[in-house]
Amino acid sequence: MKLAVALCLIALALALTLEARAATEVITFDDLPTPLPESPVPNGYGSLNWQGFDYVNASGNFLNTLNGLVSGTNVATDMLYDPIIYAATTPTFNVNSVYVTTTLSEAPFNVEIVGYRSGTVIYDKTFAVNSSGPTLLSLNYLNVKSIQFIAPFIGYPFFTPGRFVIDNLSVTVPEPALSAFAAFAALALALIRSRPDHAPA
Numbered sequence: 001m002k003l004a005v006a007l008c009l010i011a012l013a014l015a016l017t018l019e020a021r022a023a024t025e026v027i028t029f030d031d032l033p034t035p036l037p038e039s040p041v042p043n044g045y046g047s048l049n050w051q052g053f054d055y056v057n058a059s060g061n062f063l064n065t066l067n068g069l070v071s072g073t074n075v076a077t078d079m080l081y082d083p084i085i086y087a088a089t090t091p092t093f094n095v096n097s098v099y100v101t102t103t104l105s106e107a108p109f110n111v112e113i114v115g116y117r118s119g120t121v122i123y124d125k126t127f128a129v130n131s132s133g134p135t136l137l138s139l140n141y142l143n144v145k146s147i148q149f150i151a152p153f154i155g156y157p158f159f160t161p162g163r164f165v166i167d168n169l170s171v172t173v174p175e176p177a178l179s180a181f182a183a184f185a186a187l188a189l190a191l192i193r194s195r196p197d198h199a200p201a
Contacts, residue, residue, distance in 0.1 A: 027169040029055045030072030037062050041076055044088055047173040052083025068101030068165035070134050075165040086146040092117060095141040096170035099134035103162050111151050111164055115144035
């Protein structure tokens with residue numbers, strides 16, 4: 001019994017260690033097809049689902065996005081109100097950091113970033129950004145199911161798309177196979193611990 005518990009603990013630790021190392025990625029939007037002139041960020045990109053984000057070629061300053069460019073040519077911008085990014089292939093993911101720039105000249109301009117898990121708000125931070133260049137936001141949102149970007153209406157009685165852009169979004173998305181292995185190891189450990197030990201007669 002003790003050996004089985006030890007093996008499960010080792011398997012669980014190994015799975016979680018590999019999971020943490022496996023899939024940290026900086027999402028730049030530069031490996032997507034040429035936008036026309038803006039195109040929705042496709043679901044599954046970066047192992048995430050995207051609602052309300054389009055990507056554009058910022059090098060041409062489309063929608064006043066040039067100052068938000070960190071690398072390459074493309075950035076993502078909010079084309080629907082308060083866009084959301086979801087975990088697509090795993091239950092949760094980590095959001096490490098992101099560069100955010102407003103395309104509007106109004107200041108101050110605050111962007112609220114909310115992290116959810118199981119429908120509950122886990123993280124909620126508000127950041128001041130500007131139009132002169134990208135601001136690096138260190139989030140460290142761990143094990144969230146989704147994140148939502150909330151930006152204000154500034155001087156308009158109606159929604160204006162493209163209020164801000166994001167670039168070089170750093171996320172850690174566990175590999176699905178490793179997530180399943182970790183879950184199996186945790187379940188096996190729980191079952192072993194729930195069984196009573198019987199001393200030999």
